[in-house]
Amino acid sequence: MNSESVHPDLNKKRTAKSPLIWFNTSILPENTYLGIYRAIFTNDNQEYGSLLVDVIKKKQLTPRSNAKIYPNPNNEISSEDLNHDPHFFLCMIGGGHFAATVVSLVPKYTQAKEIGPMVKEVTVIAHKTFHRYTTRRKQGGAQSANDSAKGAAHSAGAGLRRYNEQALRNEVRVLLQDWKEMINSSELIFIRATGSSNRNTLFGPYDGQILRQEDPRIRGFPFSTRRATQTELLRSFVELTRTKIVKIDPLATKAVKPKTSEENCSSTSMKGKKSATAPLLTEEEEINLLHTSQIQALIRRQRLPALLTYLKSNLLSPDFRFYPPDIPQNFHASSPLLLASSLNSTLLVDGLLLKGGSDPSIKNGEGKTAFEIAGERSTRQAFRVARFEIGEEKWNWEQSGVPSGISRNEAEARDQTEKQEEEKKEEQRRKAETERLRKKDPSPNTGTPPIGKSAARVRMAVTGQGLKSAQEKREEEAKGLTPEMQMRLERERRARAAEARMKKVADKN
Structure with a gap:
């Protein structure tokens, strides 16, 4: 165990950026490194990096017998x-x-x-x-x-x-x-x-x-x-x-160019050799991994203000490419706009295009744009609204696949029309179902009436009674009342609902 040491190349100049501290040891195979979160060390421990190995050994407590x-x-x-x-x-x-x-x-x-x-x-x-x-x-x-x-x-x-x-x-x-x-x-x-x-x-x-x-x-x-x-x-x-284990491919590291200038790594020829054999997991790659996890978490939770603030405070492009790019989820949705579109988040798509400045023509690993991977009409409509409000000159809209732009009022009118059509279809379906039940039992009131709740539901469905929604019942109760009386009735109804919720919370506690 005495051969363990803090790896100098992986930890160089990363005190405020990398959440992990990397170690190497002769016990493990060559080019294998151990990562431990910096946060589990006290401030005093972190000031003396050469003593971290001794600190880790002291933390290896024996389990209870x-x-x-x-x-x-x-x-x-x-x-x-x-x-x-x-x-x-x-x-x-x-x-x-x-x-x-x-x-x-x-x-x-x-x-x-x-x-x-x-x-x-x-x-x-x-x-x-x-x-x-x-x-x-x-x-x-x-x-x-x-x-x-x-x-x-x-x-x-x-x-x-x-x-x-x-x-x-x-x-x-x-x-x-x-x-x-x-x-x-x-x-x-x-x-x-x-x-x-x-x-x-x-x-x-x-x-x-x-x-x-x-x-x-x-x-x-x-x-x-x-x-x-x-x-x-x-x-x-x-x-x-838990310790993180990273295995480095030495052949791949040769193709990695050092990020620092010659002045920062030109003390001796030995330092030059170390930078040439640095692991594949470079500082830039680790930072990209951290940014990727944070941005994807904000998008999945639909936190638009926090997402825009994170991109701005970290000086990241709105078209930041997720890392690593070769895993399936990043291959399909490789940028914030692509991920938001694949999740059908209209709010994020609208915000990233209008406030964040995302490019809608960027394609994923499959060669598809954000508009093309959107699964819902409302999401695709957000792209058309953005095209109308942003204008034709800023982006290559033809390459993005977004059709001609429409105004926000027109989009809302389309949504309202579609909603009315859906309500009309639902009403027709309910009428057809009621008519089918009437034909099936044309004389529901003759003979001995059935007993039980299930039978009562069938009888109400056949006669058309008891099929009113809660909104329809409220409208029927408010008929003939003045506006002031309707407001008083609504306040009383809301107060009763609030009392019921508070009683339920009190019963749980």
Whole structure:
């Protein structure tokens, strides 16, 4: 193990850019390198790169033996042992979801079956999850953020979301207070909290504050994460602590040109030889991998403002090519616009064309443009609207395959026409089905009436009664009422619905 060392070429000048630190060792085959996330090292460890190998060896803790794991019928580890273990604190908050866990760095051996090998498992000291309805359906964003931007809304739903935001904030802060000792004794703290409201929940300031932004132990997750759940926290812990193995093809590295100038790598002839044999995974390729994962995650979550901000802040082209280009998903959708079009995201297609400046004529590995891989009419229509608003001179629209442009009003009129046609077809289908049932049973009221709910539904379907939608029932109730009375009736209906939702939330808790 003494032959392990930090690889100089892979880690050179990458302290602020690369999330991984690369190592090589004589134990592994030639041209094989080990990568470990930089975030799991403390700031003091990272200042002395030559001592990182010794730090890693000290972190290789021996798993608990069977005698310690199974001293009681529940097969649980005693709390006294866990309290002395080195551990990490991880938490995520966003979209009304909160998850937190304290994970011991000492793994445990478990046996899945009575007869079978022992396997290592993560030792969870404590965990807790909360969920509250705080985000606006189909619109996103916290209610407090919407209030700050547009003023406080007075609907029942807005009031419920404000109440839930405060309740979630209180629950999280009470939990942090209960876990104060475990958090204070944690080696590192990993937090994902997007948005000012979520960060205010964790970092306050407030009386009895536990987490502080200036704490040097606090880290972000150096990779994309999903919804805040206990499963996602454990997946993130495993990802953080698992070693990455990269095998380099020495023949391919010869074709890679060094990115730095001759002045930066011209100390000795030995340095020149090292740069000539640098691994295929160059600094630029690693950065491209990171940008690819972040951009694709934002597109799949349909975060247009965050996507445009990310491209601008990192000085990336709106037609950034995903890396690596040879994998199937990047071969089919190799740029942000192509991916948004393949996902039929009208919002992202419209934003990338009009605000981001994406080129619609760029083709994927199959030789198809973004318009040609769009699967829905609304997505293709967004390209035509963009052509009308951008103009004919900026892009080669003929090469992009986009037909002649149409105005936004014309597009909305087409959508309305199509919606009316669909409603008309649905009405005709319902009438035909009702007529078919009448012909099948022309005298439903003769003889002994059937008993039961199913029979009642059949009878209503045959007679045409009871087929009204909720909207039709509301319109029938409002007939003959003045506009003021209709508004009062609607307010009462919404208030009853809000009370029912709040009662349901209270019953769950």
